[in-house]
Amino acid sequence: MIKKINQAASILGLLLCAVLAYGFWKAGLFNSKEALTSYISQFGWAGPAVFVMFQAVQVVLPILPGGLGCLAGVILFGAWKGFWYNYIGICAGSLAAFAIARVCGRPLLESVFPAKMIEKYDRWMGSGSRFAKWFAFLIFIPVAPDDYLCFLAGTTRIGWRLYTAIILLCKPMSIALYSLGLTMVAQNLLGLWR
Structure with a gap:
């Protein structure tokens, strides 16, 4: 049941993102970085706040591949602000996923994720240190x-302090690589804002 709800929410979220992207494209917001930046800036603090919230929810309920969310942050807000908004949202979502799994336990993993994935990481990662x-x-x-x-970490004995330290210290590298790497791909392959 949870898996079906998760899949339906992901499909609905993906459709909403596609409609939003289409609307931006039709309005000419992808024609120039200035047009897109000007459009987003009219929302003031709400633009970044909604994006950070989207990134946090995205960890708990995947709507788009995570890398695309990182790319969106950099496109919408620029390299540095986009990185920080991605970082804050993804870290908040990571803490939420841990908390949810801590409360729900293994049954949540088994109802949402494929059995092969669970077995693979259980066998590979072990327990304790x-x-x-x-x-x-x-x-x-x-x-x-x-x-x-x-989610898996939330079902183990890892403590909140260690988990939070790992998330806050280890996430920046992967977020930076996704954010900036995909931006270069978008600019070079797709000719974005040339």
Whole structure:
């Protein structure tokens, strides 16, 4: 039941993002960085606040691939502000995922994530200090399934303090690589704002 709700919410969120992107495209907001920046700035503090909230929710309930959210932050707010808004939102969402898993336990993992993924990371990461070391490494690199790992961590013995330190210290590298790397791809391959 939870898996179906999660899938439906993800599909609905993806459709809403596609409609929003189409609306931006039709309005000519993707024709220049200045047009997009001007449009977003008219919302004042609400623009960044909504984006940060979107990124936080995105960790708990994936709507888009995480890298696309990071790219959106940099496109909408620029490299530095986009990085910080991504960082704040993703860290907040990571803490929320941990808290939810801490309350719901393993049944949540089993109802939301594929059994093969659970078995793979259970076997590979182990428990205790071994788990914490692997968790920190995987959060640091930009290719691991971070959302799942945050939920998984909530079902282990890792403490709040250590978990929070790992998230706050290891997330910046992967967020920076996603944010700036995908921005370069968008600019070079898609000819964005040339």
